[in-house]
Amino acid sequence: MGALQDEPLFSPALRQPRSLREAWELKSACAEQAVYVSGGTLLRTQWEAGTAAVPQVLIDLRNIAGMEDVTRDDDYLTIGSLVTLTACRRSGALASAGPAAAEAARQIAAPAVRNLATLGGNIASGYGDILPALLVHDAELAVYDGNLLRVQPVEAWLERRWSGAIPPAELVAGVRLPLDQGSGGSRLAVFRKVGRREAFTASLVTIAVTADWDAAARTLRRVRLAAGGGSGRPQRLAAAEALLEGAELSRSLLGAVYEAVEHGFASYDDPFAGEQYKKKTAGNLIVSELWQTLELKARS
Amino acid sequence: MPDNFRLEEMGEMAGADIPAGPLYTLNCTVNGRALSLEVPPGRRLLSILREDLELTGTKRSCEIGRCGACMVLVDGRPVNACLTMAYQCGGAEITTIEGLGEAGLHPVQRAFLEEGGFQCGYCTPGMVISVVGLLRENPSPAQEDIEEALSGNICRCTGYGGIMRAVNKAIESGVSP
Structure with a gap:
């Protein structure tokens, strides 16, 4: 090159x-x-x-006050766009409020790149690996439109981003994650990434999962599934979520979930992997995580 | 000596204000010496080090932040000099491989020598910098910490076995920051 x-x-x-x-x-x-x-x-x-x-x-945005802050109140953890991915990866507050996002930060690039790269940059790309994790944490973005900071769900922002509806000067100023209110069960939070090599590689497929696991009833509630990877659009997987919500987790249900993910995940062909491979990979990653929940957490 | 920089006595740093015209006044320290450079703001740190300052221990290779050959410490943390632009270094303390060895071999360098942590040696400055950065933050890293810290450094000769031995030897020797 x-x-x-x-x-x-x-x-x-x-x-x-x-x-x-x-x-x-x-x-x-x-x-x-x-x-x-x-x-x-x-x-x-x-x-x-x-x-x-x-x-x-x-x-250069680095001199704008407040965009490097991580703050927490009763309801939200708020992270400024200029917080580096290293800081995200090490943040105990993020690990608590958004464990899938913290894990995503760990898997993006390598430490030296993360020392420079920021959360805002990963988001603003429209396809950064942090985005599926933010989707499953019901995160919201604070975007500045020239007059006001407006808060909008990541999913709504992605819709605007991928439809070309975002004005060029609009700026992502920060992210806020709702602090989990809990449901009495254990909260499942997962981020997985598959690339062309094990370490420090661009993603081909990423998936993120959050759900409340009720071991007694063997059910999942507040289910959020998302997938992305490469330069594809991060997206919620609504059909698969609907199958899982409140249903008893079983092997047969996992088969249906796999098919729903494979069918519902829209990706793209690239020189290294076809869309069908990515669909299968997303399905396998999500179902394998749910399988572990079924097999391991059910015993604990 | 290139004519676009001047060494200065260590003193108060200038702010990162916008320079008049296209050049940026980069005030920083490199290997403990304060300097001021008039450079395009987007000039890569890699080019500043190798071409302007003739510190060629920092290697040029992939130039997209993948291989780690150009790793330097900025304020004690490893960064890829090929990704870092001049204006991002305002007020920074930059340490290159030359800066580690000014008082004799750094213990991490010695560990690489003694454990055969290199063959062609091209990746070695970046590897050493990454290890120094790791041990400054975590003097007793676990294997997974080491693997993560070196995940951005590629070696095509050693198979990493000698490098891991070198890192473990450096840890055992109690490398001080």
Whole structure:
């Protein structure tokens, strides 16, 4: 791969706004000539690969106060977009409020990349591996539209993102996860990733699961299933969720869940794996996790 | 010596304000020495180290953050110099492989030598940096911690056996930060 030359081909100007409003105004003024950037790890690889144009202006978000904070109140854990993936991976608060998201952070890239890369960047890509985990945790995004910070579910934001409905200057400022109210049972929270090698590899398929397990009734409630991977759209798997919700977990039910995941998960062919492989993989990953719940937790 | 930087006495760092014109004034320390550089803000740290400062121990390889050959410590944490841009290093303390060995071999380097943790040696500076970064945060890492810490460093010669022996020897020797 030919590397980008630093100069003169790669010499964007730098702007370092001190507020969301200032950042939004800069981006609005520069439109497609500018990009928001913090860690810049994904952007840098896109520029090197030629899959994204080198911008004329970098809008460095790191000087905006509050976007590196992790805060907790009675109802939510809120994480600023500039929190690094390393901080996410090590956050006890995230491990508690969003264990699948914390595990996703552990499996994204490698430690040195995570020291630069941010939660906001992974989200803003529209396909980052953290997103399926955020979906199953019912997370919401705080997005700045030039006037207000608006909170919206990750699923709604993804719909806007993938339909091209997000204005270019809109900015993901942070994420909030509802603190689990509990149901008396044990909470299942899983993130799994399959790539082309075991460690430090781009994902082919990711899955995330949360549910309350009632061992006595052998049922799952508040079931959330999601899948994604590669540059595909992260998505909830509603049909499979509906099959599991409140039903007694059994081998025959798992077979139906596998088929629902395989049928419901929309992915894409890439040079290394076809869509059908990814559908099967998502089904196998989810069912294997549920199988472990059935076999292991039922005994405990 | 390249004409676009000057060594300065260690002192108060300038802020990361936007420079007039396209160049960015990068104030940082490299291997303990304060310096100020006029560089394009998006210039890679890898290029600054190798081309501007002639610190060629930091290796150029994949250039997309995959192989770890260009690993350096920024404020004590490993980062890929190929992914890091100049403006992201404002005020930072940067340590390269040359900075580890200024007072003789660093104990991690010695462990790599004694345990055969290299063959061609191209990945070794990055490996050593990653291990130093790990041991600074966790002097007694478990095997899974080591594997995670080195997951971004690729070696195509050793099969990693010698590298793991070297890391374990460094741990046993009680490497101090």
